[in-house]
Amino acid sequence: MARMLSPIVLCVLLTGLASEMYSQHPKSASRSSKADQSADQAADFALGMLRRSITSTNYAQFGFANVEEVQHMTLGSGVPLFYVRADQLSKYTPGSDPGSLMIPTQRRLYPVLVNGSGRLIITLENQNGQWKLVSFGQQAIADQLSKIKHDKASHSRGPGGSEDNYFALQIPSMHLNFLAYSPAPGPGGATETKQHVNLLALDSPASMQHSIGFQNTDFLAKNPAFTPEKEGTKSATDVFTALAPQASSAMSGNAPR
Numbered sequence: 261m262a263r264m265l266s267p268i269v270l271c272v273l274l275t276g277l278a279s280e281m282y283s284q285h286p287k288s289a290s291r292s293s294k295a296d297q298s299a300d301q302a303a304d305f306a307l308g309m310l311r312r313s314i315t316s317t318n319y320a321q322f323g324f325a326n327v328e329e330v331q332h333m334t335l336g337s338g339v340p341l342f343y344v345r346a347d348q349l350s351k352y353t354p355g356s357d358p359g360s361l362m363i364p365t366q367r368r369l370y371p372v373l374v375n376g377s378g379r380l381i382i383t384l385e386n387q388n389g390q391w392k393l394v395s396f397g398q399q400a401i402a403d404q405l406s407k408i409k410h411d412k413a414s415h416s417r418g419p420g421g422s423e424d425n426y427f428a429l430q431i432p433s434m435h436l437n438f439l440a441y442s443p444a445p446g447p448g449g450a451t452e453t454k455q456h457v458n459l460l461a462l463d464s465p466a467s468m469q470h471s472i473g474f475q476n477t478d479f480l481a482k483n484p485a486f487t488p489e490k491e492g493t494k495s496a497t498d499v500f501t502a503l504a505p506q507a508s509s510a511m512s513g514n515a516p517r
Contacts, residue, residue: 296368299338299384302391303370306382307335310372310396323379323399336371336378336406339428340364342440343516346433349500350507358457358496362429362440365516367394369428371406378402401437401462404488408439408460411491429459433510434473434503437462440496457496461486472510473503 310322311330319327342362349361366386371378381402383394409426429440438459461468465487468474479502485492 296338299368299386299391300335302384302393303338303368303382304335306384306393306396307333307370307372310382322396323402324374329374329379332374333379334373335382336373337409337423338368338370338384339405339409339426339439341367341369341383341428341430341516343430343432344500346431346507346510349431349504352500352504352507354501355497358500359442361500362457362496367516369398369405371402372396373406376406378404378406381405398437400464400467401488404462405439408462408488408491412439412441412460428462430516431473431503432516434471434506435463436468436471436473436503438499441493458493459496459499460491460493461488464488473506475506477502477506 311333314322314324314327314330316327319330324330342364344361345363352358352361368384368391370382370384372380372382379399379402380396381398382396383398384391385394386392405428409423412426425442427440427442429438430436431438439462441458441460443456463471465480468480474480479499480486483492483494484490486494
């Protein structure tokens, strides 16, 4: 398992990356399409800086098998990030609108790929019209995020559809991560659209089993295909119904990571 970056390494690299990104991408966007394009440019710039920051002594901390892989890094397509608060989830009742719990952020997640496999995630945030670097890491879900989205958007099985209809969903207090699919026009669309959101697990089965969200529930046992490897899909209604009883015990850490 790849080690997480040390606080010192992370702080130094983030400071250097962020300062250069701010000077390179000062313009804001008036429309979402322009904002997405601006985010893509900022992420691409961060990728270049990241490539120059990784050395023969620290490559493993970023999730790379060897330093040569760094030269083959490419940027995967980004997804917007939504999150769910535990205090709101605790009040969820079966059949009610799950989309009302999904809070949009100003963040986008970009998987960093090597030969199509995810190594880590670049997280950007739109602050006053400027895309700024938040972090890079989350090696544990980087490969699943890029692979599952590509598989689902490229094949007829599963929810399918345009990649624009996918978004990342976190329940920070439960340390749970999902890839979500919303019918057209995608995330941020009409209320009736959000009622039909489907979720795919990004966390490993072991990680989900240890999450407070799935404790005292047989949801995972009854849905063995709900794993990143099997790419099983469940409705947000079903998942939230299973998690709601445990949400009151997970009130801390509501903000996205």
